[in-house]
Amino acid sequence: MRLRAPVRIVAPLLAVGLLALGACGSGGTTASSGTASASGSASAAPTLGPDVPAATVVADPVAADQLPTATGAFGEKPTLTFPSTNPPPSLQRQVLVQGTGPETQKGDWLVTNYLGQVWNGKVFDNSYDKGTTATFQIGVGNVVPGWDTALVGVPVGSRVLLSLPPADGYGSKGNSSAGIGGTDTIVFVVDIVAAYGKDAAGQADAVPQPAPATGPQVTGDLGQKPSITVPAGTPEPTSPQITVLAQGTGAAIKDGQVLAQYVAVQWSGESAGSTWPDPAAEAAGTGGTGPQQLSVAAGGPFAGLVGVPLGSRVLVQIPGQTNQQTGQAQPALAAVLDLVAQTS
Structure with a gap:
C-alpha cells in the first residue's frame, strides 16, 4: 500500500519533461491510497470523529498500557500486540528505540522501514517483507497527516510507534483497498534509517x-x-x-x-x-x-x-x-x- 500517490515534481520541470521522464515521489512503499498487501477489520471507535481536523502536533502521551506493544529490534519486522481498551482518540507517538542521529525536519527526505496495522486488525502493509526501504519527503503533504506531524523531530536511527486516529490517517473515507474503514485507528512501527535535508548536495570535495x-x-x-x-x-x-x-x-x-x-x-x-x-x-x-x-x-x-x-x-x-x-x-x-x- 502507498501512503499517498507519488509526487511528480514541480510544475516547470513537469511541463518540459525532465523529471516527468525520470522522477517519482517514492522509492518503495509509503502510506497513501494504493493497494494493500493484506486487509483486515478492526473494532469501530465512533467517538474518534473521523471528520475532526488532522492534528498539527503530537498529543500528550497516554498511559503505556493504552498503546500496542511491539517486538523486535530496529530493522527487524515487528509484531504488534493490542490492549483490550479502545484506541486513544489522539495522535500518539512512542519512541521504542532512541536514535543518535540528527533530528528530522519538515521537508527532509526520510528513508524508512515500516509496518502498518489496523487497530486490533490485520497488517495491511509493511516494507520488511518487500526487502526495500520506503523513501518520502516529510511534512509537505505527500504522506498521511499523522506521518507528516509525528515523524518530524525524531532522531535518525529511532524506531517509533505511531497511533493514528482516522483524521490523522485516511479520514472518514478510509481506504477500502487496504481494509481500513472510516472510523479505524491505524498503527505504524517506523524505523528511520536516514534523512536528507532540503539543502543536501553533492560532495564539496568531489x-x-x-x-x-x-x-x-x-x-x-x-x-x-x-x-x-x-x-x-x-x-x-x-x-x-x-x-x-x-x-x-x-x-x-x-x-x-x-x-x-x-x-x-x-x-x-x-x-x-x-x-x-x-x-x-x-x-x-x-x-x-x-x-x-x-x-x-x-x-x-x-x-x-x-x-x-x-x-x-x-x-x-x-x-x-x-x-x-x-x-x-x-x-x-x-x-x-x-x-x-x-x-x-
Missing part, C-alpha cells in the same frame, strides 16, 4: 573532471547551486548524455531510485526549474523544495548514471521530444545534478 570545451557550460562551487548556460549555436543532443563534472567518493549508482539536487535550463537558456532551496519558488509552487527522486533504469534518460559514484556532480543533456500524454513538443534540456543518495 574531484573536478576535465570540463567539456563545447556544449552547455557550468559554473559554481561544488556543494552549492550551480549555473548553466547554453552557448548560442550549440547543437541539441540527439540522445541522453551524461558528463561527470566532479567525481564523488560514494557507492556506485545502480538501477533504482536516486535522490538528486538539480537545476535545469531549456536549450534556449530559459529556466526549467530548480530544486535548490528557494522560499519564494517554493511558495509559488515552482520549485525550491529540496532534492527529488530520479528513476535510473535502462532505456531512461538517466540510465547513464549507473556506475557514477554518489556525491558526484553531473551534467545531463536530454533531447527534445513529444509529451506522450499531451502531444506537445518539449524542448531539449541541460541539467546539473548533485547525486545525494541511492534510496532503492
Whole structure:
C-alpha cells in the first residue's frame, strides 16, 4: 500500500519533461491510497470523529498500557500486540528505540522501514517483507497527516510507534483497498534509517573532471547551486548524455531510485526549474523544495548514471521530444545534478 500517490515534481520541470521522464515521489512503499498487501477489520471507535481536523502536533502521551506493544529490534519486522481498551482518540507517538542521529525536519527526505496495522486488525502493509526501504519527503503533504506531524523531530536511527486516529490517517473515507474503514485507528512501527535535508548536495570535495570545451557550460562551487548556460549555436543532443563534472567518493549508482539536487535550463537558456532551496519558488509552487527522486533504469534518460559514484556532480543533456500524454513538443534540456543518495 502507498501512503499517498507519488509526487511528480514541480510544475516547470513537469511541463518540459525532465523529471516527468525520470522522477517519482517514492522509492518503495509509503502510506497513501494504493493497494494493500493484506486487509483486515478492526473494532469501530465512533467517538474518534473521523471528520475532526488532522492534528498539527503530537498529543500528550497516554498511559503505556493504552498503546500496542511491539517486538523486535530496529530493522527487524515487528509484531504488534493490542490492549483490550479502545484506541486513544489522539495522535500518539512512542519512541521504542532512541536514535543518535540528527533530528528530522519538515521537508527532509526520510528513508524508512515500516509496518502498518489496523487497530486490533490485520497488517495491511509493511516494507520488511518487500526487502526495500520506503523513501518520502516529510511534512509537505505527500504522506498521511499523522506521518507528516509525528515523524518530524525524531532522531535518525529511532524506531517509533505511531497511533493514528482516522483524521490523522485516511479520514472518514478510509481506504477500502487496504481494509481500513472510516472510523479505524491505524498503527505504524517506523524505523528511520536516514534523512536528507532540503539543502543536501553533492560532495564539496568531489574531484573536478576535465570540463567539456563545447556544449552547455557550468559554473559554481561544488556543494552549492550551480549555473548553466547554453552557448548560442550549440547543437541539441540527439540522445541522453551524461558528463561527470566532479567525481564523488560514494557507492556506485545502480538501477533504482536516486535522490538528486538539480537545476535545469531549456536549450534556449530559459529556466526549467530548480530544486535548490528557494522560499519564494517554493511558495509559488515552482520549485525550491529540496532534492527529488530520479528513476535510473535502462532505456531512461538517466540510465547513464549507473556506475557514477554518489556525491558526484553531473551534467545531463536530454533531447527534445513529444509529451506522450499531451502531444506537445518539449524542448531539449541541460541539467546539473548533485547525486545525494541511492534510496532503492
